[in-house]
Amino acid sequence: MIEIHLILLFMIAAAIVAVEARDLLSSVVAIGSVGIGLSLAFLILKAPDLAIMQLVVEIMSLVILVRATMRQDLPFSMSGRWVFNTFSTVLFMCVFLGAAYIALKNIPLGGGDFGIASGVYLREAIPATGAKNVVAAITSNYRLMDTLGEVAAIFTAVVGVMAIARRVGRPR
Amino acid sequence: MIQKGMSVIVKTVTKITLGFILLYAVYISLNGHTGPGGGFAGGVIVALSFVHIMLVFGKEMALKRLRSYVLRGLTCAGALIFLYAATVKFSGGCVPFGAFLEKSVSCRLFNSEITLPFCEMLIIGAGLFAIFVALVLLSKSDRYDSE
Amino acid sequence: MVTYILCLMLFCVGLYCVLRKRNLIKIIIGIGIMGYAVNLFIILAGYRAQSRAPIYANDQIVARMVDPLPQAMVMTSIVLELSVTLILIAIAIRIYEKYGTFDITKINKLKG
Known part of the structure; x- marks a missing residue:
């Protein structure tokens, strides 16, 4: 699954650009590229419905976000307890990622089997509802x-x- | 930019391709049962095509063709028809005219394959374009211009 | 496993944006990033290796398919995310019109 790793790295890089950009319009364009990457990831993970839906939703929200950010500046202030707040946020993220690593350590990607309901849906979709x-x-x-x-x-x-x-x- | 519209090349190309975009939206929304797609994606494509018209031809022309109360009426009518069709499917025909719709397999398929995606497309398309129009008209400079 | 951790790192980028940025549009963008990460995580949980998309073709026997239930759930989730984003943007534009700024530290006056 090297493709999904590459797309995820691209999405993280674009998200960091979107968070840290000084200009609001650049940040909106970067969030658009994150959405396009997510659409590609859905396509690779075998969900074409969601790929189409994510693409059109991304374009719609991008248009409305661009409308919201026209002719407006971005204030950047570092007042307040900047160091303490940033440190506590980063500490919480480290704890969160560590707990996630412990929890997800033994779960492989694409391995397991799914539940009873999904099997019933897959078996009886065409006879019961007529939808392919x-x-x-x-x-x-x-x-x-x-x-x-x-x-x-x-x-x-x-x-x-x-x-x-x-x-x-x-x-x- | 929005008031005057874009150049004549963009206007001509938009006039040619607009019908194809709407046709593709209807195809996407009615193809949901046999392929990828669905009512929601088709509705967003409809809304985006109207946004396209509004950006290209200017605000006045788009709003002259498609009034605000028309959009509201389409959204509410789509929502009511969707609610009725969904209630027919829940109750198995215990609502007015429900027994007719749930009688045979073809009617049931028509109900879930044509009615529901089409109503969803109506709601989403009209509603999202109404949101865009409301947010564009909200701007302070536009308000002073128009009053 | 690396994929899950990368997905959660994307979530953390969005969380950092929501917690530490002072611009309303940046906060909306952060909420959007968190929504993307959660949707991707649910789809990753339903993925199975060497399988097909859950769409039957006419003349083919498909042995393995991915789990269709998370996809149906995520379809609802995307719609809700779009609704939330639209309402947040409308409120942000209203606030800008009233206060003249997007900075959340300056929106503390009970004005008007």
Whole structure:
């Protein structure tokens, strides 16, 4: 799995650039490249649905982020307890990565077998639902409640943004 | 930049390719059961094509064609139809007209293969473009220009 | 195992951005990076070596497929992440319009 390692290293490098760049527009473009790398990783990990979805979602959020960062500067201040805060954050990250190393030490990538539900879905997708794409069979037949919640969430987001960004309000 | 629109080359190419982009979005969203894709990806492509129109032809022309209440109406209608179709599938035909939709295998397939992705495409496409329009109109300089 | 650790390092980059940066747009970007890392981790957990994508073809017998259930879950997760990002950006633009800055240390006045 050398490809996935290379893509992950590229994503980490682009994420560090996105975090540390002084210019907000450069940072937004860097987060776009992180999303494209994630789309490639999904394609390599045999999830073409998610690759398409990640690509279009990335472009959409990139357009809206560029709209949000037009003509605006980036303040950079080092006041406060800068050293202490950075040290504690890095310490927490080291503890987190150490615990993750201990927990994931014996788990190989792509090794194990999956649970009962996935086996049932893979076996009975075509006879029970008629869908050749098993992921679509799960999201639109077996777990339709999930998709209903997803649509409710995006509908709530639309209503919320239109309520936040409304133009009528108190007169200025 | 946004008000005046882009050059004539970009406008002409956009006029030619716009239909193909929308056709590809419908293909992606209705192809979800036999290949990669799905309603959500198709809906985002629809929204991106409208954003493309708005960037190329300017704000006024895009909003003259597609009013804000049309977008809101499309989103709400898509959400209601999606809720009805999902309820039919949950209850196995215990809602009005549900027995007709769940009667045969072809009707069930039509329900889950055409209705649900199409409604999802409607909701996502209209809703995300409405969000983009709202965020563009929110800007302070634009507000002073228009008032 | 190295892949999991790299994925969690990506998560840590996002966490550092959320905890230590003072710009609202940077914080939104950090939340996005954390979401990417978590989605990738779930997909890595469902991956199996030498297997195919979970889509049946007409004339082929496919022996091994990857786990379809994490992909269905991550599909929901991506949508929720987009919704959260949109609402955060709308609130950030509102705050910029009211206070004239994205710096979170300067947004402490009860103004207006």
